Amino acid sequence: MELETFNISPDEIEKAMTPRTRAIVLAHLLGNPCEMGRIMAIARRHDLLVIEDACEAHGAEYRGRKAGGFGDMSTFSFFFGHHISTIEGGMLLTDDDECAELARTLRAHGWVRDRSDRDAIARGHPQIDPRYLFVNLGYNFRPTEVQGAFGVHQLKRLEGYVEARRENARYWSGQLAGLSPHLTCHSEREGTRHVWFGYPMLVKPSAPFTRAQVMAHLEEMGVETRPVLAGNIEEETVMRLVPYRKVGGLANARFIHRNAFYIGNHQGIGSEEREAVADYIRDFVVSRDGMVAGKASR
Template sequence: MFYELAAPSWGEEEIAAAKRVIDSTFTTMGAEVKAFEAEFAAYFGAKHGIMVNSGSSANLIATAALFYKKERPLQRGDEVIVPALSWATTYHPLQQYGLRLKFTDIDLQTLNMAPSLLEKALTPKTRAIVAVSILGNPAAMDVIRAFADKHGLYLIEDNCESMDAELNGKKCGTFGDLNTFSFFFSHHISTMEGGIVLTDDDELADLCRSMRAHGWTRDLPPDSSIYSRKSNDHYEAYRFILPGYNVRPLEIEAAIGREQLKKLPGFTAIRRKNLQLFQQLLGGDERFIIQKENGKSSAFSFTVILNPARNPDRNKVFKALGEADIGFRIITGGNFLRHDVLKHYDYEVVNGGAPNADIAHDYGFFVGNHPFDIEPQLRRLHDVLDHVCR
């Protein structure tokens, strides 16, 4: 395809790292995972990193950890504020743990949670916020963090789409009590599959470590606050304290991740250069609404919303993109309120609706960005859109 949605970012270094692990014959979670966790956490200035097998699993154990805190644990029936536009596994762990979701509309310009709706979403039962930075563009994390602090709410920052984005000089994925990242094939760095939770809280880190691997104590430090060691070491190695999962990563993924992490600053710089060209080509054109950058985007991809005021024919646009060999897809997961799975949820929509999320769902799409120059692809995209939208 001339303009792909996703492209590989591995080089010889990643292949050599994978081969090193295969040659060692030690493939399950071990020294490579531990090293990658430390290096990734250090890059973001976090105290703890807990690697898992996907960003979705990172969201799962982050949610689970808050239910097992010694003080002020979440409980079934508590309310959590979420944006209407995100990926499915932003929400599924919340439903699976019996939380009531309060959906807020998005800001149509940034595509992120509209912070003006936080007060309207707040009730005496509100206990947490899950904030998402969509496709590399920082949400109003400073405002959301301040709101959470003011009202004593937990904040999970789902940063799976926005690795290396920054807001006011602070990396996204460091504003929350728990922060999640994804290393899927198409994301900013790729370990095939994979994810991580970052936190500065010792208790939450240990809870995540235990939940990651069967709910046992094996991976916990001797001085962990979430359990007391007993004298029988034979028993301790297989002692279960939480109803956990097996969402452990593989050594090969971590070894690849260590090489990818070294390249991340360069990847981000190229993505941002591509973003500048995209903004030059489509910014200010009243036919299109493109994502307004908040802070410094890490430019996962490029969104285009056909201006509904001009009564556009999106099917005609999609046909032209297909004929031009340009890949495209729905923006993240679209308006989640439009999906069948909501019949299984306990939820409420703040203000009774999410019209901006509907516009993004009905008139929007995104095209890919990559850690290499895509000027010819972006110029063809512009030419196609300019022609078909006349």
């Protein structure tokens, strides 16, 4: 992982590759686009599929092109905290017809009803009622029309939502810059558009407080915090059930897992709330350090 973005590192992708590698799966974490120029070049060079998790990156851009528009497939989540929310739900994009048909089958029990080739498949199974013709394993991931209506309505407002989040992030970055001896904040990399799903921070090991302490303080003040997911997914118990191969020591992922957290960001946060959040963080750090970090004027 890259410490500057918490995203997958193109160098580490190259190191992890074997002749059996088929795909690169990446997440544009917290709305910060991955290094897509280098990643797509690696994919082309080795003939790999690219699957983008753009769940936290609605409207994010890399060199003028939208996150989720590079790979063979990409996913978007519309769960609560996301830029667009249908309460639960999400979207899969692909320009590959075969993937699209497969997705239509998997999302609805494995039956053929939503496939464009359903009649042709049904003709091959005249003994089975085509309404209940199952050709694959499947799930029930069908969104409702009400969710669709929520989503379509918010799509028109997405740009405004993104700008509001970007404005919050600009404010926090300005206000917290003086705390850089102890807290590292993220910034927007050149040529990208960061959409700040949340606002991440990394507590330096030399800081006179721990991540747990600053998170506990913010929670006490009514500001919700989250660790960075997945950080180092290898540390999750579930990984006992997943066969995997590891290349290198995952030092950055471990570091992020232990020391990073984020606060929520949302289009509904107004200037009063974002100022209060910055004050809570600054007051906490100053109280632990004795440093003088005045409020930045803007």
